[in-house]
Amino acid sequence: MGETLQTDAEIAPKTERLIHQVEAIRLTANVTLDESRRSQLGQFMTPSPVAQLMAAMFDDLGGDIHLLDAGAGVGSLTAALIENATTRKIPPRSITANTYELEPLLLSHLEKTTALCRETCKQANISFINRIRPLNFIEEATSILRGDLFSERIQPRFNRAILNPPYCKVNSASTVRKLLRSVGIETSNLYTAFVALAIKLLETDGELVAITPRSFCNGPYFKPFRELLLKEMSLTHIHIFHARNKAFKGDAVLQENIIFHAIKAKVASRVLISSSTCANDPNIVHRWIERHEVVNPADPDLFIHIATEENDAATTLRVRGLPCSLEDLNIKVSTGRVVDFRSRKFLRMEPEASTVPLIYPSHFKDGFISWPKLHGRKPNAIIEHASTTDLLVPSGMYVLVKRFSSKEERRRIVAAIYDPRRLRKEWVGFENHLNYFHVDGKGLTRNVAKGLALFLNSSIVDQYFRLFSGHTQVNAADLRSLRYPSIRQLKQLGNRIKNKIP
Template sequence: MASLFTPGSTDCCRLLDAGAGVGSLSSAFLDRWVSGDLTFNRVELDAFEIDQTLHSALAQTLTNYQQHPNFCPTIHPNDFIHAAADWLSGNLFATALPQYTHAILNPPYKKIRSDSPHRLALRRAGVETVNLYSAFVALALALLGDGGQLVAIIPRSFCNGPYYRPFRQLVLGQAAIHHIHLFESRTQAFKDDAVLQENIIIRLERGGSQGPVSVSTSTDDTFADLVTHQYPFGQIVLPGDLEQFIHVPTSPDNDVLTTAMAVQHSLAQLGLKVSTGPVVDFRVKPYLRAMPETNTVPLIYPMHCVDGGVVWPIPNAKKPNAIQRHVDTDKWLYASGFYCVVRRFSAKEERRRVMACVIDPATFGNAAMLGFENHLNVFHVNRAGLPRPLAYGLALFLNTTAIDDHFRRFNGHTQVNATDLRLIKYPSLAMLTRLGEWAIAQPKLTQTTIDRQFEAEMA
């Protein structure tokens, strides 16, 4: 992280380390300065750390640099969000903060409740975001002067999804992205934490001119297999993308789906919808049944999706197989028919991120309605089923390696949201139908045959 800062002409470095911990990041930065790699005459450090049990270790870390006459550290024991937000919002009682030239951050990661003091303080400072890590980055960026550099290690979740849209707009509106480093394994770099998503290191320049972006990757924190490539900014944030998703390509190979003329249709143009499964089981617990009974309908969970199809019912399963029809449950049910569903969550190191399967009504006998549990995304036509070939064609398309590679460029966590699926471009209805008719005729589908047939259709 410290190595990503580029030397500049600044005589005095004003360094911000928010969430400083025991001072590891500040120490790495100061090591570069002491070695002469960063040519400041003076470094003034503001280290914010709210956990007082870490202060003695933090002070000891900084003591190692006290022999340098032009090093001036200050440890702030107060809450960085409140301190920064108060100053930025013009609070007359706020402690004055300087205009920083550099910021290095390993911020805390925790959701911010909509009614919390942190959320209210952030709004006063003009920041709208949902997690402490993005709040720290937004405030630090606001405290930088023009040309100021920020390097942070943060979860990748801000790169896509509606909740982080305001944060993405803030970052892209105020700064240039110069470097992104991706840890490709969710488990290796942060073995001591329950990491459910990929983490990145990002370098931003406040008010900088946006040019090509360097993207480096490594499996873990040893950096033994470090690889770096440069990409035009148009491959990081696609032109015309209103959501401003941030893509992180891991190979200079072209993203086939971004430029393919055969894959340019939105779901709305196809007359299709995708929704999160409406049945939230704990809310309808009295109506759940372990196995089908009189006056029940099938309830489909991710566990029922096996090898592109459905196995139902599953005796002795941990989850119920059916839900009772009732005035309180009918509003959550879909008409029986063919559907394409995608699991919302994948396991940590699962081979595929996007996994689709076809719901065939013949599996469920004469059931008039179907229940889709909340951990599935459902493709439908106004809560009704799809033509059979279309359901199979959608599933085949979503199970291609091309889709999985495309999805991984902007989604680095275990969740596949309906919003993400809604924003992907799709082939035409005619092409999806042809793919479905081919899939139906196959005795068995493999990843190789799926990819080969899709490539043939694209040719």
């Protein structure tokens, strides 16, 4: 190259114009691509402030950058990385950008962005090669990993990856799922599929920055992905947004999103946790924590905990320090068996002689079940019949937990007691929007049930659940993953409860 590099001050106006111009391209493309089409694709393009925040998370952008941007959209992430790279003390010698985008409506916008990127790199004396790949990323990536697309001599290299992957469920019998399995990836969503492929494609010491839903941090469906991520990569930085609708402001995205940075094969003893209201919030809070506070090495499920404050860390330690698992307590938790639309002909709005109680979340009141709820929208009873026997459980003391909490509720976990003395029926049905705690299909002892409900409704359980769960759904697997007080402690808690749970 031989030319003198421009100073940061000389470059800054041009790179700033790059970001502004690409944001204008994104907004134009957003109008072109209607919301239903974006939802179908599962893709929402990255706003400029988010893209800049992501680009700034890379440790090293010097040397020769071989960039992977899969699901590139209009190229906002590639542009943000280039803007950031040109202003660093050690800028790159060259940038080879591999941008994968399938949507024909976006390709012309992507070409405009890469032309602007080329000009910005030229001004900074950085060699720039752009490869727009209008291909199915999953098909090509799995072919590369299997070695059946390119010879080793011309195989593409990636030492940096920046991703805002599409969000869409992957059917277990689909071609996509089969392709992923062919390279050892087991996952149920496109966003984790894209990240998993990027991890496998990255060179040793390569860096990855991705914005994704927080849902991969917990739950059984994402465990294989967490295993891959934590085995191949070292998490170094996680950023969380306090408001779930701020990252993609202007789009109908209600998933709680996080941004994370990870390095392939490097072992980091500490992880930086940062948080803000939105991407351009000037008051970002930073906190360094030990790696074992993020992922407990003794946790077989490898849940990822994101404690943004000291109080969060204290909450995590307190709950992790509880003595028992559900298995230790000989207690199980299951999902309600009655799926109302499948059992419609057996449901009744009001109790009859041939029916037993059918319990919905709407029957929760002051920590107990208030039944029947007449003149409501939901049935109150189900016919006791040979066809419904498998849907019912024997009457007893059960602790019920709503699977979905409403916006109005203070807590994510909302528990209530089913007390047979209040209803006096031999059988009961629990609707599918409820989880229920039981002992081998039968009820709990009275004080254990009351103590368990009080524990689940506690503020510390609510705080802990929010740390590892980015959604309002509470699955039976989430409840199994918790630590619990001992039976003796639960009985002591239960002794405090009379007719109402605080």
